[in-house]
Amino acid sequence: MxxxxxxxxxxxxxxxxxxxxxxxxxxxxxxxxxxxxxxxxxxxxxxxxxxxxxxxxxxxxxxxxxxxxxxxxxxxxxxxxxxxxxxxxxxxxxxxxxxxxESAPTTSGLRVPTGDRAPGAAPGAAAPERAPDGRAPGVRARAEAGARDVQALLREVASAGEIEEAAALLADRYPDLAEALRVYGTGRTGEAEAHFAQTVLRAPIR
CATH class of the missing domain: 1.10.260 (434 Repressor (Amino-terminal Domain))
Known part of the structure; x- marks a missing residue:
């Protein structure tokens, strides 16, 4: 084989x-x-x-x-x-x-990381900034912030039509990259947040 x-x-x-x-x-x-x-x-x-x-x-x-x-x-x-x-x-x-x-209401069935270190961060990396009550920011807040940052960047450098055209050009050879362009560049904010939580934070939105 x-x-x-x-x-x-x-x-x-x-x-x-x-x-x-x-x-x-x-x-x-x-x-x-x-x-x-x-x-x-x-x-x-x-x-x-x-x-x-x-x-x-x-x-x-x-x-x-x-x-x-x-x-x-x-x-x-x-x-x-x-x-x-x-x-x-x-x-x-x-x-x-x-x-x-429709967009997914939340992600589910994924492991929630423990500890203060952000998922995917290198050992020794700074812990996420804490809220005034001393608690680490929740997954939802981090996903919202991260997804909106990526959306803002993409939409600053290209129009929705340009992003869709770029995604179409990439789809055959780089489908994951094309999907990310569509999710963050032309998709709904809620869909982008769910995608960011699953692929970057590796945790469900609570």
Whole structure:
């Protein structure tokens, strides 16, 4: 077995552990049920088509954006509704548009770091500034501050259209970077905060 094949086997195993089954199987059922193209479903989930393809094939293991997982579960709930078959096509399209606009309310199921050192900081790094009552700032406050700083930087140097164009150019070779550009450059603030908490702070927003 080649290294690439071994990686795919490992990633599919991780997906089964994290999501109950490989993502390719979950997504293909949705495509059949909804009559969507792979690109169409990617748009609903807020992913690039190449990123969704890589998740389905096992080239990538994890859905790194909590809002994308939230939308995937919402689409699955729609497709599993007993009355789905009777829904007019216009209503299905409307509901998918509503799901596309949703963002994850919080991240969940992640380990909360302990101690005063910021997650990912080197040993000996300064502890985060404390509030007047002596408590370290919460994950939510740190995520809000961090996400807004990144948003402000990106939106200072480029327009939303330029950020989206850059993300599209990067999507095939660097899908994680393209996703980050979209989340912080053109996405909702709540989605950016959830992404920052999960990927940088490695903790759920409380």
């Amino acid at each position: 080649s290294a690439a094949e071994d990686t795919i086997v490992r990633n599919r195993s991780l997906q089964a552990e994290w999501y109950g089954e490989p993502l390719g199987e979950r997504v293909r059922r949705l495509l059949d049920r909804l009559g969507l193209s792979q690109s169409g479903l990617a748009g609903v989930l807020g992913l690039s088509a190449p990123m969704l393809s890589q998740l389905m094939s096992g080239q990538r293991a994890k859905i790194s954006n909590p809002a994308v997982l939230h939308r995937l579960m919402a689409v699955e709930e729609l497709a599993a509704d007993p009355g789905f078959a009777e829904l007019p096509a216009a209503r299905v399209k409307e509901r998918l548009a509503e799901i596309r606009a």
